[in-house]
Amino acid sequence: MSLTSDVGRLTLERPIAITCGDPAGIGPDLVLTLPASFPDAPLVAIGDREVLSQRATQLGLEAPLSDWQPGQPLTPGTLPVWHTPAGAPVTAGQPDPATANGTITMLARAAQGCLDGTFAAMVTAPVAKNVICDGADPAFTGHTEFLAAQAGVDQVVMMLTARELRVALVTTHLPLSQVSRAVTADSLTRTLTILRDDLIGKYRIEEPRILVLGLNPHAGEGGHLGREELDVIIPTLDALRAQGMALTGPLPADTAFQPDLLAQHDAVLAMYHDQGLPVLKYAGFGEAINITLGLPFIRTSVDHGTAFDLAGTGQAKAGSLIAATRLALELAAT
Template identity: 75%
Template sequence: MTAPIVITSGDPAGIGPDLMLDLPSRYADTALVVLADRQVLHDRARLLGVQATWPQWQPGDAPPTGPVLWHCPAGAPVTAGQPDPATGNGTLTMLGRAARGCLDGHFAALVTAPVAKSIIREGADPAFTGHTEFFAEQAGVDQVVMMLAAKTLRVALATTHLPLSQVAAAITGPALEATLRILCQDLRDKFAIDSPRILVLGLNPHAGEGGHLGREELEIIEPALEKLRRQGLRLTGPVPADTAFQPALLAQHDAVLAMYHDQGLPVLKYAGFGEAVNITLGLPFIRTSVDHGTAFDLAGSGRIRAGSLHAAIDLALELVEKRSS
């Protein structure tokens, strides 16, 4: 029997608890372990007028056959829409439980609802920079890769949350090679793509136009790609970003590697806004996430859309099935 998928409910004052409330009906026959504060879920359901049954579960209990709740105290009273740093330790505990469960083999995959980095930094860990870095540290992994997927489009990032002024300096040959190796390896191992084809974007307009608009393509990107091609990786590029996202070209590739956040993600989110999934590559377990933030202003309002969470869960289930088969 496949291990259950674990879902962290995110910041307790955000929309994460709202998103959890339709899981018992939508995924009634799917083994899901939701980490959340039971009182927070109860209060949010009452606020929204929602009926949701949550059997209680903890490690050592029989494997679940549907959605169950592993109680994880928030650490302070919670009001929807009002973030409180006093809940930061509770949120970190929740993330740690989920990561350790995946590393120990108790969970088949991890799906995360959004957290507020500033709340955790203020209330629990000043060094906290996000889910991705936290899980990498828990797993003892030096480098991970952020990839978002919407429908058939997959976009990975060579750099993530950096000011634009710092991007060029962060793109080095060794870093780019490591990113592409992780991307190709996980497309094989987690997505069951035997020989992944990667479309690599240039950094500069027109991919540098032969050095007239920047030399990063000539001096860094192309040498790194050529080295990896000699090792058997199937890489196209560097190509100009403004012409890369045409259907005919995308159809010939399994993923796109963008050089920076706002080079690739606006196109992806236009293609599947509200239904995109964030996947962390390079971890020893499957981790997917919603593509949006905590939306404190919508918590408890009844006006949220759960499409991204459903897509994240469905992709996690798909990847688990591919891995097991």
């Protein structure tokens, strides 16, 4: 599915929620750029209104903000803001754990709004895991896991996209020493099922074709470079093919990302984070999108962090948030 230039003019019955990320990071800077890119789109920013106002002044931006609450109409020509206090004074570039509870509330409002039908989708600006761990929840590991818990789902899948390239992951933020144990028949089956189902349900691809990478160099080379392919991956793929899934692989990661091969598939499944994402980010760094599959709602996000050193400087690039917002609008309208 390709993105359309008219996506900002799509008519949606419900708005898209945009969470502003860590208030001291570049999230507020980026969110303030969205009305210029999507002047007619129904967007609602969730964050501290005063932070957004101060950041607009700091950046020299004209950003008319309006107050919004669930159930209220959007005010044309403004950026509607569901005011969610940061919890402490905010200085751009200076993260403060005292704002962590405000950030958690912001994310919960967006997620619950998607679940209860207030929002058609949510788009997230970056948060800082360490700030939230230090100030609110020591067990916080990221947006993806938090949103899964909010939605009450057992497993979600991280997929990043850049232009027409889509790369999903079996494991995400694990040390390499733990990856092999985490690639099991069950985890692989569940990941591929979620990936297949959301390519059908969210992307409207009727018969998804998925290219699966091996875990080891040369996909194990017949067991000489590891047995995970022989013992786990190949038998699992064979079982899923017998159920009707269109799967190719496992293929060596160093030869799988060929244009001709990618053109024959709708997504790539990598076994671990740094196996697939370096290629994707090289293909579209700064404009790549993170989408969480397996949730009962649409969630897209940027492919970068909070960049505290750029907050308030005017140097932050909004390409990834713009792309994430465009995709959320397009998926919500299908």
